[in-house]
Amino acid sequence: MSTLPSAIVNQDEQYLVDNARRRKQLSIWFYFLCVAIALISVVILVVLMVSIWSQGQSRLTTDLLTRAHSELEIERSGMWPAILGSLFVCGTCALVALPLGVGTAVFLEEFKPTQKVLRWIHGFVQLNIANLAGVPSIVYGLLGLTVFVYMFNVFGQIRVNESAGMEIMGYKHFYQVLTLEPGHVVFAPQTDPTVRQITFDEPFQAVDPDGNPIEISIWTPGTPKPTDPEIRRRTVRSGAIGGTITERNWYYFRLPFDKSFLSGGLTLALVILPIIIIAAQESLRGVPSSLREASMGLGATTWQTVRDVSLPAALPGIMTGSILAMGRAIGEAAPILVVMGAAVAKSSGPQHLMDDAVTMPVLIFNWAGRQQDEFKELSAAAIIVLLVILLLLNSTAIYIRQKVQKAQS
Amino acid sequence: MSSVTPAIVSEKNSDDLSDQTLIHIEKLNAWYGDFQAIHDLSLEIPKHKVTAFIGPSGCGKSTLLKWINRMNDVVPGARAKGRLTIDDDHQGQRKEIDVLDPNLDVVGLRRKVGIVFQKPNPFPKSIYDNVAFGPRLHMKTSKSELDELVEWSLQKAAVWDEVKDRLHGPALGLSGGQQQRLCIARAIAVGPEVLLMDEPCSALDPSSTLAIEDLIFELRSQYTIVIVTHNMQQASRCSDKTAFFFEGRLIEAGNTEQVFTKPKNKQTDDYVRGKFG
Ligand SMILES: Nc1ncnc2c1ncn2[C@@H]1O[C@H](COP(=O)(O)OP(=O)(O)OP(=O)(O)O)[C@@H](O)[C@H]1O
Ligand SMILES: [Mg+2]
Numbered sequence: 001m002s003t004l005p006s007a008i009v010n011q012d013e014q015y016l017v018d019n020a021r022r023r024k025q026l027s028i029w030f031y032f033l034c035v036a037i038a039l040i041s042v043v044i045l046v047v048l049m050v051s052i053w054s055q056g057q058s059r060l061t062t063d064l065l066t067r068a069h070s071e072l073e074i075e076r077s078g079m080w081p082a083i084l085g086s087l088f089v090c091g092t093c094a095l096v097a098l099p100l101g102v103g104t105a106v107f108l109e110e111f112k113p114t115q116k117v118l119r120w121i122h123g124f125v126q127l128n129i130a131n132l133a134g135v136p137s138i139v140y141g142l143l144g145l146t147v148f149v150y151m152f153n154v155f156g157q158i159r160v161n162e163s164a165g166m167e168i169m170g171y172k173h174f175y176q177v178l179t180l181e182p183g184h185v186v187f188a189p190q191t192d193p194t195v196r197q198i199t200f201d202e203p204f205q206a207v208d209p210d211g212n213p214i215e216i217s218i219w220t221p222g223t224p225k226p227t228d229p230e231i232r233r234r235t236v237r238s239g240a241i242g243g244t245i246t247e248r249n250w251y252y253f254r255l256p257f258d259k260s261f262l263s264g265g266l267t268l269a270l271v272i273l274p275i276i277i278i279a280a281q282e283s284l285r286g287v288p289s290s291l292r293e294a295s296m297g298l299g300a301t302t303w304q305t306v307r308d309v310s311l312p313a314a315l316p317g318i319m320t321g322s323i324l325a326m327g328r329a330i331g332e333a334a335p336i337l338v339v340m341g342a343a344v345a346k347s348s349g350p351q352h353l354m355d356d357a358v359t360m361p362v363l364i365f366n367w368a369g370r371q372q373d374e375f376k377e378l379s380a381a382a383i384i385v386l387l388v389i390l391l392l393l394n395s396t397a398i399y400i401r402q403k404v405q406k407a408q409s
Numbered sequence: 410m411s412s413v414t415p416a417i418v419s420e421k422n423s424d425d426l427s428d429q430t431l432i433h434i435e436k437l438n439a440w441y442g443d444f445q446a447i448h449d450l451s452l453e454i455p456k457h458k459v460t461a462f463i464g465p466s467g468c469g470k471s472t473l474l475k476w477i478n479r480m481n482d483v484v485p486g487a488r489a490k491g492r493l494t495i496d497d498d499h500q501g502q503r504k505e506i507d508v509l510d511p512n513l514d515v516v517g518l519r520r521k522v523g524i525v526f527q528k529p530n531p532f533p534k535s536i537y538d539n540v541a542f543g544p545r546l547h548m549k550t551s552k553s554e555l556d557e558l559v560e561w562s563l564q565k566a567a568v569w570d571e572v573k574d575r576l577h578g579p580a581l582g583l584s585g586g587q588q589q590r591l592c593i594a595r596a597i598a599v600g601p602e603v604l605l606m607d608e609p610c611s612a613l614d615p616s617s618t619l620a621i622e623d624l625i626f627e628l629r630s631q632y633t634i635v636i637v638t639h640n641m642q643q644a645s646r647c648s649d650k651t652a653f654f655f656e657g658r659l660i661e662a663g664n665t666e667q668v669f670t671k672p673k674n675k676q677t678d679d680y681v682r683g684k685f686g
Contacts, residue, residue: 114485290530294592297480297526298543298599299519308542313533 056380064381068347069363074374079382083389084349085261085357086330092265093272093329098322100269101276102311104129105318108277109284110292110306133274141338144267149339151256170252170352174207175242179216180225180232185209186216188242201238208233252352261350261357264340271335272325279321283314316405323397327390333361342366360386430496431456431603431633432477437491439472441484446472448657449491454650456496459625459634461648461665463641464680468654470637474605477635478522479508479515495522495603520547523596527608529588531580531595536563536572539580539591543599558598566594567624586617593624597632604628606636610643622647641681645669653677 067078108126113119146152155166174187175198186206188198206216219225220238257263287310295305311318336359343358344366350357360382367379432454439447446469454460462470472481477495481487493508495518506518520543531539540559544550550558559576563569568590572583580591589609596604606625610618618640625634625647638644644651645665652662653674661668661677672678 112483112485119485288530290526290528291532292483293480293524293526294530294532294595295542296483297478297519297524298546298595299516300542300546301516304546309532 052380052383056377056382056384059374059377059381060384064378064385069344069358069366071345074372074378077375077378079360079363079378079385081346081348082344082358082360082363082382083385085346086359086361086389088261088350088357089264089268089336089359090326090330092262093268094322094326096266097269097273097276097325097329101273101322101325102280102318104273104277105280105284106306106311109281110310111302129274129277133278136334137271137332138334138338140267140271141335143270144263144335144339148257148263148266149259153256155255165258166255168253168255170249171254172247174245174247176245177206177236177240177242180219180235180237181229184233186214186233186236187245188216190244196244198242200236200240200242248352248354250352252354254354258354259340259356260354261340262353264336264357264359267335267339268329268332271332272329275325275328276322279325280314280318283317283321284310286317287313316401319397319401319404323394323401326397327394330390330393331361331386333359333365336362337365360389429456429458430454432496432635433492433494434473435492437473437476437489437493439469439476439481439489440487441472442486446657447476447489450654450657450659452652452659452662454633454635456633457629457631458649459629459636459647460650460652461644462635462637462652462654463639463644464654464660466639469657470654471607473654474524474607474635474637477508477603477605478519478524479513480524482515497521520599521601522603522605523599523601524605525589525592525596525607525609528612529585529592531583531588531591533579533581535577536580536583536591537576540595540598543595547599562594562598563591565597565628566590567620567627568594584617586613586620589613589617589621590624593621597628601632603633603635606634608637608639611639618643641669641683653680655680 063076064078065083066080067076068081069079070077104125108122108129113122151165157165173190173193175190176185176187177200178185186208188200188204188206200216201218203215203217205213207213214234217235218238219235226232226235257266291309291313292305295309296302300308340356340359340362342362342365343356344363346356346358364379364382364386367375367382370376430453434450434452434454437447437450438445450469450473462474464470475481476489476493481489489509491509495506495508497504497506506521507513508518532542534542537559540562541555544555544558560569560573563572568587571587572578572591575582580588583591589612593604593606593609610621613621622643625636628634629649636644636648648665650663651665651668653660653668653672653676655676661672661674663673668677669681672681
């Protein structure tokens, strides 16, 4: 007994009891503090929801979901093109960012090189990814502008109302020319793409708006004008001017990408790539190395180990990270504004790969800044729609994740 | 055979231990970066016998074990010099696998030399999928052949009776001892010749330990087994040959009975009597 330190021997019993009670009380206080903090964030969320709901609920109509933005019929404006546009942009973003991100994470975590130089490169890549995650998204917007929209101008400059750059596939150029029948046009195939306009003074082969080939004859002023509408539709005034018009298939492909939804999606992919990589790395790191050893010990190659052991075990975590990243992508406005512009007049979703698009955040941004009360209400309603779409996406992803998790254990 | 105690068996066979050597280790040196973990180690591991590695913590037992099937490949900075070969009866022809050859087919080596780790590490899959994992990597089997192989492996590893009703249930739902036997079944399922076991019982309770020791004793008629253990009773109970290591060097190796009763070396004597380590 005498060997015990004095601190243990000379205990004040009363102090021990008091101290224990104080600590217990402190613990209870801390508990309430935590509850309060948690409640504050819930309250803020509820206030936000209620105010948006009260502002926008009257505009939650089918018009909102099915029609396009309109300056003339403000109260019948809608966001259908923006919904489509957002889906296309985010779809591109997911298609690019998910495989790239998971692939990079697998490379960084599972294929750790043993040589010194490679290890150095490895560390360098790792450091840069951590840095990229902290770059503001508008900076990625500027990057996307030079890389995807203009492609450093190596494929030629983009000019307004002209097919510029290097067209690769999915397009046909025609000269569009008026016939004698008012309002009726025919198209002559363009042979030399550099000639933007030609003058017709000889009969030529053309197609009508339905795509049927027809023979076009020339009418010279001074001679009797044909009266039969059938013939008038196949006759062009001598000296008539044909301007270029381009027909684009959905797979129309051109470099540079210009202000297309593709540019927007690729830029968003850059924004969320570091997030996905880091999340995927984190969950791969969480897979116990004993599982990899077990797999290698059975004679699996590194690739087989990744495919059959590491990735399946890390999948729930990877999916959680991807869901969060996609949520960020769908609500991101700044880089989209830089890359795709702020125009909201488009009346349909993207028609081909190089088509431009409106996205929901840009439309909301535009509407919220308008003078008219209708637009203010519309923007609140559009926010509700955006939130609902976000919740739907998230809950499907969470559902899938739960299924995967259950299938594994 | 099973009624005879291991000590007697090893005494009877002690003379022909050398000419049935399966794994030859000659002047092996191994490093982790600049740190040398194994110094000039020479050892012969007999075929179809149980060889125990004993020695204080950090003396290089696991390192040597992992070099036998090249598990050290993935450790950055791990390298080895010297000779480490395994005899291979390839269609009646005697061949030698040079384990340290950098161009060796490691996947094939690991199929021949299976490994069981200290902590049971079943995959988070079903019991069946755990055992079928290796065969699916290496072999082309029909469903019924695979079923048969899984059952055979689980029976060999003495867990079949405990898991046969829940083959498709999660492997992580088994007890620690059952998981470890499942891991042995998983290792056996690819048809190895050598089984390396790194302290396979250290995470288990006494009765599971006993079950695994019985299993090791059963398995050695078909497999060459190398077991690392800190448990002297275990080494003396279930091994034929014992090798004692100290600070990366082989101090003494020989017939288990001899190492434990009449060690030639003072250090060995101290260690097996529990005076240090
Ligand atoms: N990955 C590694 N990197 C660097 N050094 C290592 C590594 N693994 C082991 N070592 C060192 O090599 C030496 C031998 O280690 P080893 O794991 O072979 O010991 P052991 O005999 O198995 O010990 P134990 O009985 O505790 O398992 C130790 O000094 C250890 O610190
Ligand atoms: Mg060890």
